[in-house]
Amino acid sequence: MTYSYYKKTFEGETMPFAYLDKDLLDKNIKDIIARSGEKKIRIASKSVRCRWVLQYLLEYSDQIQGIMCFTAREAAWLAGEGLDDLLVAYPSYHPKDIAGIFPALQSGKKIYLMTDLNAHLERLQQVAAEGGITLPICLDMDMTTRFPGIYFGVYRSSVNDLGSAKRFLARLKDCPNLRLGALMGYEAQIAGVGDNVKGKGLMNGIIRTLKRKSIVEIARRRKAIYDLTLEMGFEPEIVNGGGTGSLETTREEECVTEVTVGSGFYASHLFDNYKVFRHRPSAGYAIEIVRRPQKDIYTCLGGGYVASGTYGPDKIPLPHLPEGCTLVKNEMAGEVQTPIIYKGNEDLALGDPIFMRHSKAGELFEHFKEVLIVSEGRVVERIPTYRGEGQCFL
């Protein structure tokens, strides 16, 4: 898509605004389905944060099934809005958050809460017993690989081998109100770490080597823990793995029933950095040129939507269109202003838009109440984000 295409499409809109290019989204969905092979796809809602898009994805293909929620409160809300098959990917500990999903479970919805510690089991068992309910849970398997001097992964689950899994499952046997419905192992170091970052040739090589070794180990671990659950008499119906950046490898694991995808649908710019795939930037935002302090500098109002996680240039939003725009190193993207350096052929004037991309997919929509849906040169719909619906979870 070109600058003039979007400029014309959005003529007259006040800025800043967020947009989603449905034509590019459709292409991403097709590519993601192809990349997932035979596996079902669960949508990571934290990387989408818009109910309209969740519903659109679910209706697009039977292969896309279920939501990976980021909090129990979100799951309760989505269930109330008619969605089902909700796997909450991070632990819920407050009794009110846990009990908040009971009405949905009692009405027949499928919701799973995440666990890996005995303390999780004890808390969930207590609240479920008080509520007189059988609560489906998911065991989070740690997918980290430890190399000498390198912790390749994230600090998440404590269940990282057969011994810890066995102890956890034995404790679960004493929890009459809990049912092991799912296993999940998220290989963050494969799925969420780019291995084709511009200008980082040596590091890319090291990361690819570490990834190759880690992939073999995590497949073995996931299968071993899955087999153990069966041996111990559990029957989880879901074995979840992966993320946008690991589909090619996660799909190869036989015991995995489904992969998770979120970021790939919008293709925020962190996901430009992978060797084996490239999705299209379907979501973005526009900021308005309001000043021109120098010939080649166009200063826009607002724009500083920086992403969470480790700090660094990869977390800064990037100018997308017109092509050739760059940020000013000493200012980057700011709270009230974002100066843009541009020396190209477009005739930019005050009031014109600069189109930007966020580093992370879902976080973009936390800054906007609505999203303009674009298709074939027209704004075809205006839809609320989670925030626009008054929902704010994390």
Ligand SMILES: Cc1ncc(COP(=O)(O)O)c(C=O)c1O
């Ligand atoms: C548990 C879990 N699964 C999967 C994902 C992958 O999401 P995405 O496709 O947006 O990278 C994440 C992202 O952080 C996650 O936390």
